[in-house]
Amino acid sequence: MLGLFIAQVLNGLLDGTYYLLIALGLSLIFSLGGIINLAHGAFFAIGAYLAVLITPYVGYFGALIIVPVMVAGLGMLTERTLFTRFYRIDPLYSLLLTFGLAMVIEQGLRWIFGASPQNYNMPDILRGQVFMGDFIYSRYRLFLIAVAVAVVAALWVLLNRTSFGRIVRAGVQNPEIVGSLGISLRPYLSMVAGIAIGLAGLAGVLLSPIYTVHPAMGAEIITLAFVVVVIGGLGSFWGVILAAILVGLTKGVLVAVGLSAWSTSAIYLLMFVVLLLRPRGLLGERILRFE
Amino acid sequence: MIISNTSRRGFLRTSVAGLALGVCAPAYLRAQAAPLKIGHLTPTTGFLGPLGEYAQMGIKLAVSHINANGGAGGRQVELIMEDSVNPQTASTKAERMFERDNVDMIIGEISSASCLTISQVAARYGKCFVNTGGNSDSLRGQDCNRYMFHVETQNSMYVNAEGAYFKQEDMVDGKNWYTLTADYAFGHDLLSAAKAFLDANGGIVTGEDLVPTDATDFSSYLLKIRQAEPDVVALNLAGTQITNFFKQYGEFGLDFTVGGFGFDTVAAWAAGAQNFRGTWPNVWNHLVPNDASQAFVKTFTDEYGKPPENQAWGDYNAGLIMAKAVTEAGDASGDALVAYLESPEAQFNLMKNRKGYFRPTDHQLIQEIYAITALPASEVQNEYDIFTTSEPLPGADEPLEALAQSVTGGTCSF
Structure with a gap:
């Protein structure tokens, strides 16, 4: 029984990585531009559908590289044509914009591909299970987690060890001063939106082999990703990671002890408690312009 | 004057139509009162x-x-x-x-x-x-x-049909069942019908989990099922959750018999031949x-x-x-x-x-219903014909109402 519990805890820890890529992107776009991107899940769905479309030609691993780039391109286009008009006004408007965008994309997918789920399988090389003592795990999920960890590490390096990252972080704290130093944030805003939305596309490819590819798949995952961002604290890189792990763990443990019916509500309860005790989120930074 | 073939036909058609309208219109309109x-x-x-x-x-x-x-x-x-x-x-x-x-x-x-x-x-x-x-x-x-x-x-009819199949396979009496149930009206209703069936036929419920309707990941449940080693994993899920389950069940390499009491073929098609398995009740399918x-x-x-x-x-x-x-x-x-x-x-x-x-x-x-059984992936010819269908249930020698007996859900009075 103890073995099972440890297995569940481990699984819970890993479970969080599935939301991580999406939550990090959400957090990035919000911190820099102040836009709450409700369409983020829709870009995740676009990633999954593109994977279904191009895998027959380039294979799974080809899709894993090409799709995020394509979705990132779409993201930059969206930023240039839509987001850019909403940076300086009430966030409520961008909320409405992205909410509408999410509906348009979801219905667009339904129009083009139909409501029926698409068939998508994992590559044979990643099939099978890995045994670690009593703990069994899917080989595909280990691959998924390895990719997620690598991408998150690369993102951290980009934000913390490069001049690009320095400007982005400065822009998060105080865009006016960055501007007065003669640095235009515009290209950075586009690139950050590209990276963030590209991550959602990557998550779409990674999760398609184990989840159902259907038009509403974005709506299914976006709420939980939001909860992760809110618990972790807006603008905090490590906060999002910590929250993703906490959320996965909460779910896993509740299922393990037989309270699976509460596994979703518990996450919202967790958010409620965190917001009561730390309204800024667990590791939320103080961002002056949002206070 | 030369009248070409087409225009003569056109002329005829127009005059016949005009005649028809003139002569028959009142009666026609009366019959057509309103759509x-x-x-x-x-x-x-x-x-x-x-x-x-x-x-x-x-x-x-x-x-x-x-x-x-x-x-x-x-x-x-x-x-x-x-x-x-x-x-x-x-x-x-x-x-x-x-x-x-x-x-x-x-x-x-x-x-x-x-x-x-x-x-x-x-x-x-x-x-x-x-x-x-x-x-x-x-x-x-x-x-x-x-x-x-x-x-x-209705749920009870599906349960009775699927149950008859499992009984015939000797998978009920004294066997351990693990159920996963969608946590809303449909799932609860199906679970109580399934439990009534298992109680009546000596089946044992070793594990039962309610699954929130927005859950997409089954890994925690699959680890529990693996530990419990049931004879049958029974699903009372709906919609895309069934497809998610199939994909992840194969992913974790579990091999217990899978079945369930409610099913739609779209879930099988979405899961694909590689992941779809088990025997499921079905109101009708395209292979009948x-x-x-x-x-x-x-x-x-x-x-x-x-x-x-x-x-x-x-x-x-x-x-x-x-x-x-x-x-x-x-x-x-x-x-x-x-x-x-x-x-x-x-x-x-x-x-x-x-x-x-x-x-x-x-x-x-x-009415008659059917049970469909997954084909081994190697025998599958195309993306739709990934299962075989049973003969109609109940069998030709049984009364049509055989499956619609002992239903749960209370008594109806109009």
């Missing part, structure tokens, strides 16, 4: 959306066939379709259809919860509602309604080997480019049944239709071996 208006409500978004899309294809095809064959009781059929979204919206839209669009009846729905709210509105207006996808027993039991008819088979079914499959495939799902069968047949009812009753009022549908003459061809009828006590369409 028969059918409202169609079903969820086309959300987790039941894939089924709703097939439902809409089915009813559209039915209406075009009815109209091509002279309409219902001489009246052309006009179809108004909407997304029912959720029980509250379904109720509002049903209200609007009856009040503003003056529909004569509503057909459709998949969610049992929405069926309940629509049926309440229909009863208030004294019009019929034909449920084509809601399985819940209580809709035929304590929540039954004089104006509601069920083309979809009789001429009527295969003719329907052909027409449907010609029209939409893919074979019909069981939900398309439901809405297509509901359309035909109601057109026949309007013709026979000579009136589309709720009471006239109820009187006809409850009468012994109301027997319907359902593309199955035996005709079906609505049981007067609960308005359940009593």
Whole structure:
């Protein structure tokens, strides 16, 4: 029984990585531009559908590289044509914009591909299970987690060890001063939106082999990703990671002890408690312009 | 003067048409008093959306066939379709259809919860509602309604059919069952029917988990199932959750017998031959080997480019049944239709071996159903024919109502 519990805890820890890529992107776009991107899940769905479309030609691993780039391109286009008009006004408007965008994309997918789920399988090389003592795990999920960890590490390096990252972080704290130093944030805003939305596309490819590819798949995952961002604290890189792990763990443990019916509500309860005790989120930074 | 072939034909056609209009118009118009208006409500978004899309294809095809064959009781059929979204919206839209669009009846729905709210509105207006996808027993039991008819088979009938299969495979008496149940009305209802069956037949429930309807990941459940080592894993899930489960069950390499008591073929198609497994009950499927079914499959495939799902069968047949009812009753009022549908003459061809009828006590369409069994991936020829179908259930020597006995969900009184 103890073995099972440890297995569940481990699984819970890993479970969080599935939301991580999406939550990090959400957090990035919000911190820099102040836009709450409700369409983020829709870009995740676009990633999954593109994977279904191009895998027959380039294979799974080809899709894993090409799709995020394509979705990132779409993201930059969206930023240039839509987001850019909403940076300086009430966030409520961008909320409405992205909410509408999410509906348009979801219905667009339904129009083009139909409501029926698409068939998508994992590559044979990643099939099978890995045994670690009593703990069994899917080989595909280990691959998924390895990719997620690598991408998150690369993102951290980009934000913390490069001049690009320095400007982005400065822009998060105080865009006016960055501007007065003669640095235009515009290209950075586009690139950050590209990276963030590209991550959602990557998550779409990674999760398609184990989840159902259907038009509403974005709506299914976006709420939980939001909860992760809110618990972790807006603008905090490590906060999002910590929250993703906490959320996965909460779910896993509740299922393990037989309270699976509460596994979703518990996450919202967790958010409620965190917001009561730390309204800024667990590791939320103080961002002056949002206070 | 030279009159070309085409223009002479054109001239003839015009004059015949003009003549027909002049001579017959009054009678024709009297017979056509007003079109028969059918409202169609079903969820086309959300987790039941894939089924709703097939439902809409089915009813559209039915209406075009009815109209091509002279309409219902001489009246052309006009179809108004909407997304029912959720029980509250379904109720509002049903209200609007009856009040503003003056529909004569509503057909459709998949969610049992929405069926309940629509049926309440229909009863208030004294019009019929034909449920084509809601399985819940209580809709035929304590929540039954004089104006509601069920083309979809109810949970208990699926449980009895699937149970008979497992009994025959010796997988019930003294065997350990692990159930995963969707945490809403449909799942709970199905779970109680399943437990009643297991209790009566010596099956043991070793584990049961309720799954929140928004859960997409089953890894924690799969680890528990692996530990419990059941003989049978039984699913009371719905929509895309079934597909997610299939994909992840294969991913974790579990090999216990899988089955369940409610199923739609779209979930099998979405999971694909590599992941789909087990034996499942089914109201009808595109492999049912009789001429009527295969003719329907052909027409449907010609029209939409893919074979019909069981939900398309439901809405297509509901359309035909109601057109026949309007013709026979000579009136589309709720009471006239109820009187006809409850009468012994109301027997319907359902593309199955035996005709079906609505049981007067609960308005359940009593009919043959099927069980489908996954084919090994190596034997699969194309993305749709990934299972085989059983003979009709109940067997030819049993009474048609055999599966519709000892149902749960309370007693119906109209």
